[in-house]
Amino acid sequence: MALVLPGCGGEAQDPNTIRLVAWKFNNPGLWRRLADQFEQLHPPLKVALEIAPHSSTAYHDLLTQKLKNRSSEVDVFLMDVVWPPEFASAGWALPLDQMLPPGEKERFLPAAVEASSWHGRLYGAPLYVSAGALYYRQDLLEHLRLKPPKTWPQLVSQVKMTLAHQGNQDLAGYVGQFKQYEGLVCNMMEFVWSAGGRALLPGDAGGALSKPRDLKAVRFVRDSLIDNAAPRGVLSYQEPESLEVFAQGGALFMRNWFYAWPILNDPARSKVAGKVGLAPLPRFSGGESASCLGGWLVGLSAFSTKPEKAFKLIKFLASEQVQRRLVLEEGLAPARRALYDDPWVLKAHPHFKKLPPLLATARSRPRTPLYPAVSQGLQVYFHRAISDEDSDLPILADTADIEINRLLGLIKEE
Amino acid sequence: MAALAGPRGERLLAWGLLLPCLAVVCAFAFWPIVYSVVLSLHRIVLSLPGLGAPFVGLENYARLLSEPGARHSAGITLAFVGASTLLEVSLGTLMALALDKSFRGRGLVRAAVLVPWAIPTVVASQMWRFILNDRYGLMNWLVFGGDVGSYQAWLASPGWALGAVILADVWKTSAFAALIVLAGLQTIPRDLYEAAALDGAGPWQRFRHLTLPLVLPALAVALVFRTMDAFRVFDLVYVMTQGGPANATNVLQFYGYKKMFAEGFMGYGSAVSVLVFVMVLAVSLIYLKLVGRRLLRGETA
Incomplete structure (x- = not known):
């Protein structure tokens, strides 16, 4: 050859x-x-x-x-x-x-x-x-006789209980991928879907970010996750950063893809080998667990x-x-x-x-020929919405919907 | 060669010698600009070939001016250019003044100062990403020491991120400004200083009335280069923040790049590059008018 x-x-x-x-x-x-x-x-x-x-x-x-x-x-x-x-x-x-x-x-x-x-x-x-999955520290949860959380609010309360119990400043609650990039869309869509939202209506019918369920999911991430159950730094994390924190024993929960499992269970690369559990991502009450x-x-x-x-x-x-x-x-x-x-x-x-x-x-993430542009619009919206605790969510969502509708309008024109 | 004798032959020869160079300039500098302008007058969406490539006149420019995202990017770009150029040229001048003095180990210090400039930008940006990391970054350790609770996620905070990118740019390219100013300083004849000292001029007076006016041409060159480069900032943003957080570092070049290469809006993306080009051109012309003319007058007077 x-x-x-x-x-x-x-x-x-x-x-x-x-x-x-x-x-x-x-x-x-x-x-x-x-x-x-x-x-x-x-x-x-x-x-x-x-x-x-x-x-x-x-x-x-x-x-x-x-x-x-x-x-x-x-x-x-x-x-x-x-x-x-x-x-x-x-x-x-x-x-x-x-x-x-x-x-x-x-x-x-x-x-x-x-x-x-x-x-x-x-x-x-x-x-x-x-697909996105929830990795959790089995040892820490079992210590408090907790089962992996079924809903997002449960996850937040488990974080509070565990951190209060551990009293360890270096331990964070939840880490995921919230930098302004494609991974942010995956992470946020999982919240939106599991609240019953969908970001885009089917068949190029328009943006749906200002619908109540979509807003609820984004508001939850902004108010209950960032700077609460999750350190503010997650706003700059991609997969490797969140994996590193979790593998070093620095977090109770992590959202990541399947590739993380073998790494986390390799004692040469991870301090938490054998102590990790894998579960479907939590949902909101009335919604279904969804992964990207x-x-x-x-x-x-x-x-x-x-x-x-x-x-x-x-x-x-x-x-x-x-x-x-x-x-x-x-x-x-x-x-x-x-x-x-x-x-x-x-x-x-x-x-x-x-x-x-x-x-x-x-x-699947929203399916459209203009996905790269739609994704950019979603990334900007999600990141604005969750990185500023005083963000005016309805107005930001409306603006993003208008931009998405303008893009989808191009497809109809074709 | 005899056939080429005489003024006409000479002119022909001159054109002949210039032609290869002109052709290269046209092909690689002039043509892309013209082509960008042409593209910017059309609506071209790569993933929607059914739209064709209709001529839309100034539609892309009209959208560019009305689009909040583009205006925001223009503002970020101007802030970046203003802050980084000012800091780099002032810091560079200070460095040049220090390096112009003779002291032991000057060669070594001069070489050391140039190191940041010699590092490829992508590598430097990656390094700054590590330095500014919220958990294991050097910056947090320097500022807060062991107080892990107050560690900042510098690149995740819309308030800090642009400052962080500016800091990285200043760290990297102040040396370039220093190099140019230093070259200017070296051309000042030493006996001028001796004469001034004999006339009783103090250090500040010597700097104000001797060094500054004489180094001004070099300073202007450094300023023009740094401004033009700052307008075109791309790699720092690409590696450090990807335009985030919340678009806080989404400079025009990166905005246009995303429109054109990631999203496939060739016409609109071209309009952004043309806008950057016009801005750089305008700034260069203003500099030439302000600094250049005064310099020329100063030199001929």
């Missing part, structure tokens, strides 16, 4: 080289090993890898830059679960329905299939998924000069054996349902049997 370097002239024209643009795994050699396996199975096809930065937003900029230039140097790419409406509408991704054998769609988690679809067609093969769906799909570029060969790679990446490898080598939650009962998987990661109920609560 020849190591093909990205950016070398000529190889884009090589009819047997499939160019894959992907984002980085924690385990940097994994992509190359997967590519090697594919090359062995499908000679004479070769895979040229381009590995993008470890930030979804930076990766989006890089990938869309290529696609808007109609670059034939991308055949297959990884897509964040929120991108299919945008990529489908812009004409960057090809529908995959015709290439899939019948019944194949049903083998994936329904939430992942829904995220990959736009106007009834499938634009990505689900690779792996994730994350994860990655594999898409086919509309500008690929060899879509059929490229699809072979997609099929390979979405196959059960590759997804099993992703679990075993990287700890990623597969998009294929069968693997949650797989003995190999459960042997390596016993906590995977807890994941299906969590994934059942997973929902």
Whole structure:
């Protein structure tokens, strides 16, 4: 096998080289090993890898830059679960329905299939998924004979009880991701959904942030969480910062994705190994627990000069054996349902049997071709609303709704 | 070469020599500006190709002026430019005055002063993020010591975040201003100071009537460079705050970048870059008018 370097002239024209643009795994050699396996199975096809930065937003900029230039140097790419409406509408991704054998769609988690679809067609093969979950310090809760909280107000009162009992200044109550970035939308949508709100009305009907349930959730985060159950610093936290605090024993509760579990239980990286519990996120009374769906799909570029060969790679990446490898080598939650009962998987990661109920609560963030712009609007609104305790919520929500409606109006105009 | 003799031939030769350079300037400096202006007059939304790319005249600019987010960003940019330029040029001048004196180890100190400037901005920004972290950051330890309860989340507070970005910029680029001013100081003939001292001028008088006027051209250059750079601030914001908290550090460049690259509004995003360009141009022209002309007059008088 020849190591093909990205950016070398000529190889884009090589009819047997499939160019894959992907984002980085924690385990940097994994992509190359997967590519090697594919090359062995499908000679004479070769895979040229381009590995993008470890930030979804930076990766989006890089990938869309290529696609808007109609670059034939991308055949297959990884897509964040929120991108299919945008990529489908812009004409960057090809529908995959015709290439899939019948019944194949049903083998994936329904939430992942829904995220990959736009106007009834499938634009990505689900690779792996994730969802928001509540991590808690089992030892501290058990000490007070507490069970993981079912509702958000319960969580706040458990924080107060535990902190009063521990009397430890270094222990925080709740940490999550509240910096102004994409993760803020995930965290806040979980509060909004679990209060029965939805931020955006279905079918581009408009913004719903000023609806009472949406407001209730945001008000709760501002008044009862930030600077109360959660330290003010969470307003600048992304995933690594919150994970670090929790892993060092600095917090009672943490909202994070599935990837945190193996790290928290690795004694070399965590002071709380073996003391951590995993539960669905709390809800508000009258609402249902909801978690934000994350994860990655594999898409086919509309500008690929060899879509059929490229699809072979997609099929390979979405196959059960590759997804099993992703679990075993990287700890990623597969998009294929069968693997949650797989003995190999459960042997390596016993906590995977807890994941299906969590994934059942997973929902897609608002689905629209203008998601990046809508997300920016949501980020600004949420961050303004929760970082200033005197913020005028109804006015901020109205302003955000108006902005979102203006954006959605563009879609109707199209 | 004989064919090129005579004034006409000389002019042709001059153009011939200039042409490659002109072509490069046109291709890489002039054309992108023109193209941005053209784009800014159209409505282009990448994810909605069905909209086409209709010519909309000044619609993007009208929205830019009426949009609260854009106005807010313009205000933040002006605050950043004003504060950082003022601080950097004053601090840089002080540093230059100190470095101009001869003392033991001056070479070493001069090199040390330049270190922040030599660090790539992305690395420096990341470092400042760590310093300003609310739990393990150096800043909290310096300000509050062991009093963990009063630790501040500097980058999470809309009141502090812009100050933090300005601080990082001042730390990083004051040395650049110092370098330029120092170069200016070195051109002042030493015997002028001796003559002034003989005439009984004190240190302040020597600075006020000798150093300051003579270093003014260098100061003006430092000011122009720093202002233009400050208008274009991007990487510090990108790494340290991503425009947050609550848009408190969402400078125009970052606002336009998000509109264009993240959200796909090519026309509107271009209008933002054109606005930044016009602002920088205006400021440069004002400087040239104020400082440049006075300087020229001063020199010819």
